[in-house]
């Protein structure tokens with residue numbers, strides 16, 4: 045059987061989650077490997093969420109928020125952007141391939157972008173294969 | 183131990199087609215703490231809701247999971263079911279297996295597997311949910327309407343007539359918008375001024391309306407029920423409190439500026455009113471064309487003004503307004519057609535855009551309603567080119583919806599006012615409104631020549647100076663044609679205002695691909711936005727005609743009223759709080775919060791959060807080094823548990 049990765053998504057309510065809904069409303073198909081957690085803003089995302097996702101066995105993590113400057117809470121995602129950049133560094137340092145973690149700014153009107161990103165990211169994670177570095181076996 | 187009920191919706195076949203719903207319910211029954219699990223055709227229907235309510239009572243459920251469409255669709259619907267059954271509404275979890283599962287796959291295996299994982303995550307999360315109490319706030323009873331075209335005017339009057347106080351904010355020195363530039367309106371050809379000017383006058387007279395012209399919003403604070411908005415009023419250099427609208431000043435003024443109202447076809451004075459029926463009737467001075475501002479000498483207007491209303495020292499002023507709800511009605515611009523060099527706009531004087539032609543037809547316009555061209559000639563042949571920039575992937579993909587109709591209106595008016603041959607170059611004739619097809623048929627009968635093919639190029643005639651050649655492919659005969667004319671009218675795309683993204687930012691709205699304001703839901707909430715208490719009406723949402731604009735304006739007024747009609751409203755309880763026992767007093771939260779909600783309590787030595795200001799983004803919770811902040815409904819434990827559930831399958 046081919047490798048079907050598990051990808052954790054964390055999306056802000058106002059842009060990316062709504063964009064994902066739009067992808068559905070317009071019936072765009074994309075791979076079903078992504079499971080999305082909805083938070084109000086990308087700024088809610090604590091770096092520990094990302095590490096925990098890899099521990100739980102995620103093969104990839106996708107974070108989605110509003111375009112910088114368009115955050116529903118004005119400056120929220122500007123903080124998120126910086127914090128997630130540091131998170132990426134730490135992940136690299138810890139030996140997680142940088143390609144397993146992605147941050148995308150997807151607005152509420154970008155259903156097609158959401159579908160494209162998920163499709164592309166899933167393919168990338170498939171190429172990287174299973175993630176065992178952080179995974180804690182249950 | 184909690185007692186969870188899981189309710190799986192088929193949504194007819196919308197979900198059931200690509201997710202095995204009964205298998206999903208059986209799966210749910212095996213998950214921890216799940217006491218009942220059922221599937222049903224339409225969970226949001228009355229029987230579906232009753233089923234949930236009954237099960238809450240019968241099985242003493244204390245957590246409800248509805249596995250259905252997006253929470254953005256029906257979270258409120260199901261929250262009400264919980265509340266009516268005596269259960270705290272925040273104990274509801276929605277699992278989105280329609281928009282984010284069944285609608286994005288064809289594969290029932292994949293769909294069912296993903297739905298199971300999402301449901302498992304929801305069960306893990308639901309077990310950790312806590313009841314929350316909604317906050318109740320006072321609502322400011324006033325409404326602000328931004329943009330005073332027909333949309334804003336209509337919405338303001340409608341609200342004011344219910345007794346509500348309305349602030350109508352307009353960027354221009356007059357209200358009226360584009361409709362006030364037209365002479366006649368399709369499809370009835372009634373006179374625009376005759377139906378609009380009485381409404382403009384009512385705005386001025388209405389005791390409940392404060393009209394703020396030459397004004398723009400510069401800052402927005404607060405939230406639904408309590409917006410705190412700063413308006414910048416541009417210096418007019420005329421004290422409108424003193425001015426009695428005699429207009430003696432405008433006669434004497436030697437300054438010359440380009441008339442924006444007449445689309446640049448003529449000059450106007452430096453102290454001016456844009457058009458004779460402008461509201462207010464009081465003039466403003468345009469600094470850039472005023473001789474005094476340019477050369478330091480003149481002040482003729484000041485000399486003739488008996489009211490001593492001229493004030494060259496006037497400054498921009500800031501006005502502070504509070505409102506419970508806001509309606510945006512900022513309208514549209516026409517696309518700038520200069521970059522489409524194949525049409526020669528700006529190069530050949532015989533090429534006009536649609537709004538310029540509206541001014542030529544208007545009896546109060548630059549030619550007194552006569553159709554004469556820039557060189558003074560009356561055209562003998564005229565081509566009207568539809569879809570310039572519209573329905574064009576390189577420019578605006580959308581159909582501007584009204585151009586076919588106003589192009590037909592132009593044909594009629596050209597026939598009425600000149601003896602010219604009139605050609606219509608169109609791709610498709612879109613005449614879908616009430617009375618539109620009839621109007622089209624009427625124009626066909628008026629000896630107008632229809633060419634089915636988009637105008638491809640406008641060129642100078644090699645033989646006759648001042649003559650233009652329109653080139654196109656006639657898609658009915660399949661032949662390339664060249665039609666010599668004197669005048670070319672471009673019907674360009676209607677596009678969002680140049681500053682629409684800035685306005686969207688101020689009010690926290692999303693814009694669509696083109697930049698028009700996005701509605702909350704394309705079908706069920708076309709006038710609401712993602713920002714609660716902010717509504718949209720008219721062309722700022724998407725191109726439309728006057729009847730649809732007016733209908734939207736009335737709708738937006740009613741929506742705004744549902745907020746300001748109450749003196750109190752409930753706000754989401756999902757705010758953040760500090761656990762004082764863990765706070766290390768670093769004050770990170772105080773520094774990052776976009777709303778200044780956290781503050782440092784010196785006497786207790788810890789930070790606290792002012793709930794009235796908190797909007798629940800959760801930013802502070804994720805920067806707190808000691809995990810002292812609880813982002814209600816999105817606590818660390820809740821989010822991590824959901825993730826664990828998602829990753830298990």
Ligand SMILES: Cc1cc2nc3c(=O)[nH]c(=O)nc-3n(C[C@H](O)[C@H](O)[C@H](O)COP(=O)(O)OP(=O)(O)OC[C@H]3O[C@@H](n4cnc5c(N)ncnc54)[C@H](O)[C@@H]3O)c2cc1C
Pocket residue numbers: 328329330331332333334351352353354357358359360361364366367368369397398399511512513514515516536537540584588591676679681685719720721722726727728729731
């Ligand atoms: C050439 C042409 C002919 C047409 N003919 C017809 C017709 O015959 N019949 C018909 O039904 N429809 C016609 N239409 C369509 C019609 O123009 C629109 O349906 C209607 O004008 C939309 O009104 P509105 O209030 O939404 O926008 P607008 O008329 O654009 O009004 C918006 C107002 O908001 C103000 N504003 C903008 N930004 C701000 C800001 N940031 N702050 C404060 N104020 C702001 C503007 O100054 C303006 O006063 C025609 C359109 C065109 C282009």
Ligand code: SF4
Pocket residue numbers: 420424425426427428429430431432464465486487488489490491492
């Ligand atoms: S002359 Fe004075 S009173 Fe008369 S319109 Fe001009 S500013 Fe107003």
Ligand code: SF4
Pocket residue numbers: 760764765766767768769770771772780788789805806807808809810811
């Ligand atoms: S960030 Fe956390 S620890 Fe720092 S002051 Fe705020 S609540 Fe206290």
Ligand code: SF4
Pocket residue numbers: 757758774775776777778779780791795796797798799800801802803813
């Ligand atoms: S949740 Fe957001 S709005 Fe509320 S206090 Fe924290 S940072 Fe401020």
Ligand code: FES
Pocket residue numbers: 056057058059060084085086087108109110115116117120121
């Ligand atoms: S709300 Fe989308 S990133 Fe803040």
